[in-house]
Amino acid sequence: MSQYVLRRLLIAIPSLLGISAVLFFVLALAPGDPFSELATNPNVPPEVQAALRARFGLDDPIYLRYLHWLSAMAHGDWGFSFVSRMDVDTLILQRLPATLYVIGSAQVLALLIAIPVGVYAATKPYSLFDQIANTLAFVGFSLPTFFTGILFILIFSVTLDWLPFVYTTDIKATGIHYVLEMIRQAIMPVAVLGLFQAASMTRFVRSAMLDVIRLDYVTTARAKGLGQAKVIIKHVMRNAMIPVVTLIALQMPAVFGGAIVTEQIFRIPGIGSLLISSILSNDTPVVMAVTFVFACLVVLFNLIADVLYGWLDPRISLR
Secondary structure, X not given: OHHHHHHHHHHHHHHHHHHHHHHHHHHHHOOOOOOOOHHHOOOOOHHHHHHHHHHOOOOOOHHHHHHHHHHHHHOOOOOEEOOOOEEHHHHHHHHHHHHHHHHHHHHHHHHHHHHHXXXXXXXXXXXXXXXXXHHHHHHHHHOOHHHHHHHHHHHHHHHOOOOOOOOOOOOOOOOHHHHHHHHHHHHHHHHHHHHHHHHHHHHHHHHHHHHHHOOHHHHHHHHOOOOHHHXXXXXXXXXXXXXXXXXXXXXXXXXXXXXXXXXXXXXXXXXXXXXXXXXXXXXXXXXXXXXXXHHHHHHHHHHHHHHHHHHHOOOHHHO
């Protein structure tokens, strides 16, 4: 298993290098730069503008700028935000916990809904429960997160006044009251993302379970006298979860994309909202760093999926 993980890590490194190169060149070729506002500011002398551009290497060839950026990243220097007037890594570390909290909670909620509902629906195909689950799943992944987010705000914040519709990290409470308030303000964004992911996962879990539950070895296990619960959990679910893990890993870019929209709706101070504000203000170092962090998280989740493959099916680790 250790050699399997090592091989996957070695594959992830060139993947990240390729992603970083594409991101850097695309942003470098985009119109404008972090000092574009200085050119229109009469209070900044031209020699100061030229000195700043030379200091940050903005007039160097693109490939040299990329190599300088890559070397700086390798040494822990992620650049400087010209808008926020602070280091990019400090800025991201301030925003990252909120994003991971919302996304992580949403994924846990999606799994807690999708796996039991999908498994039970597969054991009772075409039953009333299966039909209701399929209908709700179709409705769930047909509605975009921005629509359900606004709908939740109208119902639970405006009409019922149960939940706050603005997420804030400046909570005055302490102790258990602080924890409860954090949970309370995260309910809607987590529910919006979690239900959207659970809808597609439920259909996929059901389909994967139906493919495995009809195989001969499952019939043999039942013929040996094993109980239904043991057959489903030990013999069917473990094999059926392999394509589900693949789906979860491949859906991570969509999850982060949905998190960007959700953070805008609920005003969550995460890296998604940081990315949008940095794009609007042409803060290129922050845009580059945030997109690269998203890429690293996606590669990390795919690596975790590869490790889970080896645990679910030991034969994979030997290939």
